[in-house]
Amino acid sequence: MALPKKKSHLITVNDIVFRWLLTFRNDVLHLTVDPEDLDGQLLQAVFEPHDGYVRSHGGWERRTQRRQIKPSTVRRIVDHASANGWKPTEKCSTPFRIWAWDVDQIVPCSEDLPDDQIPIRDIASNQVCDLQFDLSLDSSWRKTLFGADVGKPFPLPNDYFALSDESRRHGLRYKVFNDGSADDWGGFIVFGIQSVDFPDVVAYATNNSSII
Structure with a gap:
């Protein structure tokens, strides 16, 4: 091309x-x-x-x-x-x-930001990546998402233990959902974690529904 x-x-x-x-x-x-x-x-x-x-x-x-x-x-x-x-x-x-x-x-990004600006999308992206693991280990959320309709969003509470201080301080919001089964992973269920403020910031985690 x-x-x-x-x-x-x-x-x-x-x-x-x-x-x-x-x-x-x-x-x-x-x-x-x-x-x-x-x-x-x-x-x-x-x-x-x-x-x-x-x-x-x-x-x-x-x-x-x-x-x-x-x-x-x-x-x-x-x-x-x-x-x-x-x-x-x-x-x-x-x-x-x-x-x-x-x-x-x-190629690390070395440019500095003005003092009045915040790399807020980076904060949301880092948080979503961390939540992949935290939600996958949380038996309460595993049970909720395994039994949920595919695509149905659940807002993540602002007091959820795994939210970073930066996410809380800036009022960032997140939602989680069951994204269906992954045939390539033996039918495991896929959890989706998405930033509400930056919808393109989303991560996925595969989970075995036989283990809560």
């Missing part, structure tokens, strides 16, 4: 010319790298923007995008992918993907 020349850029790494394109979808940054003039494997990397927010009209308004994608950033991603199995000179129908949690280790 050739990337459009408009809005894309060229970079040379290890004597190979690549074309790269950055897009913004669902509140995350998507980097696509395509070997120029080669029918090779695509590279796709997902970046959390780590934005700064302020309170506005009872909600949250984005003010600053901390994550800046520079040619040096692309170079580090290309170097990491090349050292970990990406084959830019070989044809492959499936892209080589690097997910946000790995990207943050490869």
Whole structure:
């Protein structure tokens, strides 16, 4: 798949010319790298923007995008992918993907936020990831979700023990739901945990319904 020349850029790494394109979808940054003039494997990397927010009209308004994608950033991603199995000179129908949690280790976000801004989406994302484990070990919630209709949301109480002080301080809200069974996991039930304030921030955990 050739990337459009408009809005894309060229970079040379290890004597190979690549074309790269950055897009913004669902509140995350998507980097696509395509070997120029080669029918090779695509590279796709997902970046959390780590934005700064302020309170506005009872909600949250984005003010600053901390994550800046520079040619040096692309170079580090290309170097990491090349050292970990990406084959830019070989044809492959499936892209080589690097997910946000790995990207943050490869290229940490070092930009600071103004004092009046809060990385509130990051707080919600971290909380949702933690809740995957806490809810899976909570026998009360396991019983509730195993017996629930698929997709029916349950608000997580503000005093739930596993909510972080930051979540409570900023009034972040979460809901949980039974997302149905996972056939690939032997019919285990999937719990969904979602941020109410940032609906795209959602995580899933598979659980054995024979164990409460």
